Amino acid sequence: MSATTTVPCPPAPGRVPVLGHVPALLLRPLSFFESIRTRDPLVRLGFGSFGLYLANDPALVHRIQVDTDAFERGRFFEVLAGHFGNPPIATDGAAHRHQRRTLQPGFSRTSVRDHAQAIVEEAERRFAAWQPGVPVQADEEMSDFVAAVVLRSLFSADLPPAVVRDIRHTLGLISGKLFTGTVFPEALTSLPTPANRRFKAAMDRFHAVIDALIQDRRAEPGSVPDVLDILLKATHPDTGRPFTDHEIRGEFLILVFAALETTSTSLTWAVFETAIRPKVQQRLYDEARSVLDETLRLHASMLSTRRARHDVVLAGTLVPAGSEVGYSPRAMHRNPATYTDPHLFDPDRTEFGPGQAPPSGAYFPWGLGAHRCVGEHLAAVTMTVALAALAARWQLRIAPGARIRVAKSSLPHPSSLPLLVTPRG
Numbered sequence: 001m002s003a004t005t006t007v008p009c010p011p012a013p014g015r016v017p018v019l020g021h022v023p024a025l026l027l028r029p030l031s032f033f034e035s036i037r038t039r040d041p042l043v044r045l046g047f048g049s050f051g052l053y054l055a056n057d058p059a060l061v062h063r064i065q066v067d068t069d070a071f072e073r074g075r076f077f078e079v080l081a082g083h084f085g086n087p088p089i090a091t092d093g094a095a096h097r098h099q100r101r102t103l104q105p106g107f108s109r110t111s112v113r114d115h116a117q118a119i120v121e122e123a124e125r126r127f128a129a130w131q132p133g134v135p136v137q138a139d140e141e142m143s144d145f146v147a148a149v150v151l152r153s154l155f156s157a158d159l160p161p162a163v164v165r166d167i168r169h170t171l172g173l174i175s176g177k178l179f180t181g182t183v184f185p186e187a188l189t190s191l192p193t194p195a196n197r198r199f200k201a202a203m204d205r206f207h208a209v210i211d212a213l214i215q216d217r218r219a220e221p222g223s224v225p226d227v228l229d230i231l232l233k234a235t236h237p238d239t240g241r242p243f244t245d246h247e248i249r250g251e252f253l254i255l256v257f258a259a260l261e262t263t264s265t266s267l268t269w270a271v272f273e274t275a276i277r278p279k280v281q282q283r284l285y286d287e288a289r290s291v292l293d294e295t296l297r298l299h300a301s302m303l304s305t306r307r308a309r310h311d312v313v314l315a316g317t318l319v320p321a322g323s324e325v326g327y328s329p330r331a332m333h334r335n336p337a338t339y340t341d342p343h344l345f346d347p348d349r350t351e352f353g354p355g356q357a358p359p360s361g362a363y364f365p366w367g368l369g370a371h372r373c374v375g376e377h378l379a380a381v382t383m384t385v386a387l388a389a390l391a392a393r394w395q396l397r398i399a400p401g402a403r404i405r406v407a408k409s410s411l412p413h414p415s416s417l418p419l420l421v422t423p424r425g
């Protein structure tokens with residue numbers, strides 16, 4: 001289709017002059033993307049000087065993710081990768097493909113199966129220590145569990161609990177900055193405010209821990225077959241020379257980031273959804289996986305983006321080269337056009353019939369195409385094992401009087417999750 005035949009792209013609802021959609025976003029950050037969802041397949045969003053085409057239609061959402069000729073990583077990933085020195089796994093094109101192939105063996109089903117025993121042990125050890133009737137801070141417990149599993153299975157690192165907590169805290173800060181960093185100008189998010197200074201200090205501590213792990217392993221190369229070993233033996237996709245410690249640190253950090261916030265937030269939501277539903281808990285042991293899939297549907301991230309490599313026509317609109325193009329996993333996963341009662345947590349969904357999957361682009365918890373989650377099996381096994389181990393041992397209940405809010409972030413999470421646990425009889 002030529003440029004002259006394209007139709008103008010309608011603005012998303014809620015736009016005001018100059019500031020565009022900033023007021024609507026600030027007013028209702030969590031429901032923003034749902035509140036602007038229309039029947040238009042593609043709409044235009046503006047946040048001051050930052051503009052974005054937002055896809056509402058599953059077929060477009062599918063295309064934006066899998067058509068790597070047309071779309072590369074956009075601002076969202078650049079903001080994220082910038083925190084870690086732009087490691088190759090967070091880039092695009094040939095360098096990304098090379099790095100992805102290099103890392104893949106560390107994430108294969110077989111390799112994750114090899115870690116399953118360690119994951120079960122970690123879950124057993126942690127959840128066996130809970131005391132009947134003594135409140136459990138389940139959000140912290142889930143995050144500690146996931147951090148221990150990820151650091152152990154990918155990097156064979158057994159770090160002191162205080163260090164793991166510090167790492168988790170730093171990653172939480174990055175996640176909190178990610179969404180605002182995407183839609184607001186960099187100048188606003190990198191001012192030397194006390195919060196930004198604390199963030200820098202936290203990143204420095206994080207770097208020191210990782211550097212020590214890399215140096216220890218360099219002293220004993222090949223001692224353990226894990227992702228860190230793969231990185232030490234790998235060559236840089238751009239230069240063909242071995243990675244420097246600094247570059248390994250970047251890869252390491254982005255993998256830990258990709259693994260921790262996602263897995264621990266989803267697991268904490270899964271525990272919340274089951275803790276308020278005793279009947280669901282009863283079925284959990286057998287049905288952990290469908291609980292997980294529904295959790296990933298309901299609690300997806302706010303926004304993901306690509307950038308058009310060249311002029312592309314989407315839904316009749318000419319999207320010029322260099323434009324940011326996005327989709328909201330959260331809004332797509334809660335779309336009433338696809339799901340009956342989209343806000344209801346229902347692991348027994350039947351809208352697609354037995355064995356039928358939702359249309360591609362309407363449910364994509366692990367992403368689609370070349371950037372589909374490399375840690376999918378690790379995350380699924382970690383969370384399923386944790387849910388099943390919990391259900392086998394404990395009955396969960398939200399601690400009386402607890403008020404649980406949805407905390408704003410690029411991946412919204414429960415503000416906290418205090419539980420009271422009773423042993424299963």
Ligand code: HEM
Nearest residue numbers: 255258259262263266365366367370371372373374375379
């Ligand atoms: C509940 C847990 C997880 C969820 C929901 C999740 C989700 C996703 C999604 C949606 C993408 C695609 C992003 C895009 O296309 O723009 C992705 C990519 C990625 N994920 Fe995950 N993830 C999870 C756990 C993990 C774990 C445990 C790891 C292990 C390190 C991991 C590592 C990665 C990496 C490296 C990528 C980028 C892959 C590439 O660009 O080739 N994730 N993830």
